[in-house]
Amino acid sequence: MNEPGLKDIWVYLSTSPLLGLTITLVAYGLAYRLYLKTNSNPLANPVVTSVAMLIILLLATGTSYSDYFEGGQFVHFLLGPATVALAVPLYQQFSRLRQLWLPVTISLFCGVVIAAGSSIGLARLLGGSPEIQMSLAPKSATAPVAMGISEKIGGLPSLTAVLVVITGITGAVLGTKLFEWIRVRDDTARGIAMGVAAHGIGTARAFQVSSQMGAFSGLAMALSAFATALLVPWLVDLLEAWLPV
Amino acid sequence: MQFLNGITLLLVYQLVGEITVRFLGLPIPGPVLGMVMLFVTLMIRGKAPDSVDQASTALLSHLSLLFVPAGVGMMAHFGRIADEWVPITLALLLSTVITMVATALIMQVTTRWFAKPLAEKEGGDE
Numbered sequence: 001m002n003e004p005g006l007k008d009i010w011v012y013l014s015t016s017p018l019l020g021l022t023i024t025l026v027a028y029g030l031a032y033r034l035y036l037k038t039n040s041n042p043l044a045n046p047v048v049t050s051v052a053m054l055i056i057l058l059l060a061t062g063t064s065y066s067d068y069f070e071g072g073q074f075v076h077f078l079l080g081p082a083t084v085a086l087a088v089p090l091y092q093q094f095s096r097l098r099q100l101w102l103p104v105t106i107s108l109f110c111g112v113v114i115a116a117g118s119s120i121g122l123a124r125l126l127g128g129s130p131e132i133q134m135s136l137a138p139k140s141a142t143a144p145v146a147m148g149i150s151e152k153i154g155g156l157p158s159l160t161a162v163l164v165v166i167t168g169i170t171g172a173v174l175g176t177k178l179f180e181w182i183r184v185r186d187d188t189a190r191g192i193a194m195g196v197a198a199h200g201i202g203t204a205r206a207f208q209v210s211s212q213m214g215a216f217s218g219l220a221m222a223l224s225a226f227a228t229a230l231l232v233p234w235l236v237d238l239l240e241a242w243l244p245v
Numbered sequence: 246m247q248f249l250n251g252i253t254l255l256l257v258y259q260l261v262g263e264i265t266v267r268f269l270g271l272p273i274p275g276p277v278l279g280m281v282m283l284f285v286t287l288m289i290r291g292k293a294p295d296s297v298d299q300a301s302t303a304l305l306s307h308l309s310l311l312f313v314p315a316g317v318g319m320m321a322h323f324g325r326i327a328d329e330w331v332p333i334t335l336a337l338l339l340s341t342v343i344t345m346v347a348t349a350l351i352m353q354v355t356t357r358w359f360a361k362p363l364a365e366k367e368g369g370d371e
Contacts, residue, residue, distance in 0.1 A: 020314075028310045047309050051316035058320060065321040072314030078304060079311045081255040083276035084262070085301030087283035088293050103355035111348035119340040128332030132325075136336055140344060143315050148274035159322050161315035163337060168312065170341045178342065184349040189356065193349035197341055200308040218305065222280060229273035 014063050020071020027053045040208050042173045047165060047201055079144045082200075086222035093215050096188075104192060108220065111196035112227045115140040116235050135159045137236060139167040141228040142199040142221055149229060153236045164199065171198020172205035187213040195220025251300025258283045 013019045031050035038044040058068055069076075090097075097104060119136040128136070134155035138146040143164045150160035171194060179190045187210050194202040195217035203221050207214030262279030265271070271278065287293050304311075319326070326333060 024313055025310075028313055045309075047312055047316055050313050051319065054313070054317045055320050058317070065318060068317060069314060072317065075311055076314040079315075080259050080276045081252065081300075082304040082308060082311055083274075084255045084258045084279040084283055085297075085304045087258075087280045087287060088298060088301040089305065090280075090284055091287040091293055094288070100356065102359045103352055106355050107348050107352040110351050111344055114347050115340060115344040118343050119336050122336035122339055123332045126332035126335055128329055128336060132329050132332060136333070136340070139337065140341070143312060144276050145274050152272070156322075158318050159325065162319045162322055162326075163333070165312045165316035165319075167337055167341050168309075170338060171345060174342065175345060178345055179349060182346055182350060184353050186353060186356070189349050189352035192352045193345045196348045197345040201312060204309040225277050226273065226281065229277050233272055 010061075014061070014067050015070070017071035017074065020068045021074050022071070023054060023057065023068075024050075024072050024075050027057075042176065042205060045169055045172055045201070045205070047172075048169055051165070079142070083142060083144055083222075083225065086218060086225070089215055089218040090222045093219050096216075097219060100188065104220075104223070107189075107192050108196060108223050108227055109231075111193070111220075112140070112224050112231050113235060115197060116228070116232045117239070120236070120239060130154065131156060132159075134236070136163055138228055138232050139163045140197050140199060141225050141232075145225040145229055149232050153233055165201070168198045168201025171202040175202060175205060176209060188216050191216025192220040195222075196224045199225075247296045248299050248303065251294075251296035251298070254297055255279075255283075255300055255304075 027050040028046060031046040031048075031053065034049055035041070035044045035046045054068070057063075058065070116137045119139055120133045123133040123136050131154070134153045135150055137153060137155065138149040138160060140146075141149065141164070143161050146160050146164045147157040149155075151157045175190070175194050175198065179185070179193070184190055184193070190209070191206050191213040194206045194213070198205075199221045203214060203217040206217035258279040259276050260279075262277070262282060263275030266273060266275045266278055283297075287297075
């Protein structure tokens with residue numbers, strides 16, 4: 001930093017959206033390459049490595065998250081249209097869905113209630129504050145949906161976004177091992193479970209296992225986003241009535 | 246041009262979703278309503294136009310990239326996560342495992358109960 005010119009450039013860049021946006025894409029590009037190099041090992045999940053790279057970079061350069069997000073928001077924003085885009089795989093799988101509508105509906109309803117109920121219950125049991133409980137409740141839904149719900153039920157939307165990402169990574173990393181272990185070999189059931197528990201990050205992983213698992217995971221993610229939005233606020237009211245804090 | 250049309254259409258559905266949700270005070274997020282409205286439109290039209298198909302494939306094939314900025318948000322919550330790391334980590338981990346195992350088993354069992362006869366009847370569907 002003894003060269004004044006360089007410092008000026010840095011000051012300019014760190015407040016412009018260009019830097020945040022570019023490093024997000026570069027970090028993800030590198031992380032994705034690493035992921036392919038490890039033969040798609042779920043432990044090298046590109047979200048984990050790119051988030052880690054970016055946090056280290058931001059901490060090392062003393063850049064705040066809000067400065068980074070000036071640029072990061074352009075990527076983050078696309079979660080909205082991506083949610084709308086889920087209508088397409090949903091439509092394409094509709095004939096399969098129609099055959100399986102009853103099992104899918106039952107699994108989805110149970111999955112969404114278990115996801116929210118168990119996270120609230122466990123957090124409460126382990127002494128988590130109400131804010132943490134409410135931020136955890138919608139963690140299995142895709143980010144924009146979970147953030148909206150978190151805000152409605154008294155959680156912290158930005159913390160929920162982080163928990164959503166960690167949940168997705170957990171699901172993507174553990175998923176295939178868990179399914180082996182409980183001997184669920186049908187890609188339809190695996191896909192539904194992945195999509196309900198681990199939304200888009202799980203779906204990205206499911207597509208690598210098979211396109212059928214990916215399609216059903218995408219379908220479950222879309223339907224559970226809808227179900228979570230409808231069921232979780234109601235479930236929270238119910239829990240408050242039965243088990244007041 | 247196809248791709249641009251597709252993206253525009255997705256944004257229009259999201260916008261209409263957001264406005265409707267706010268206007269009617271619905272309990273669901275705008276993009277989710279947008280998704281439902283697009284789904285209904287596709288069902289009525291009977292096919293997904295190339296433009297929408299292209300745009301949605303592009304967005305969904307790199308879905309995990311879209312979660313990266315939110316994940317970096319962890320650094321803004323280090324304090325809170327450090328304070329309550331036991332309930333956060335354990336509840337998150339256990340709840341995710343329980344949800345995944347339970348949903349997979351429920352789906353497997355209910356498929357055996359209900360779907361076998363149906364699937365056999367409508368076998369060669371698409």
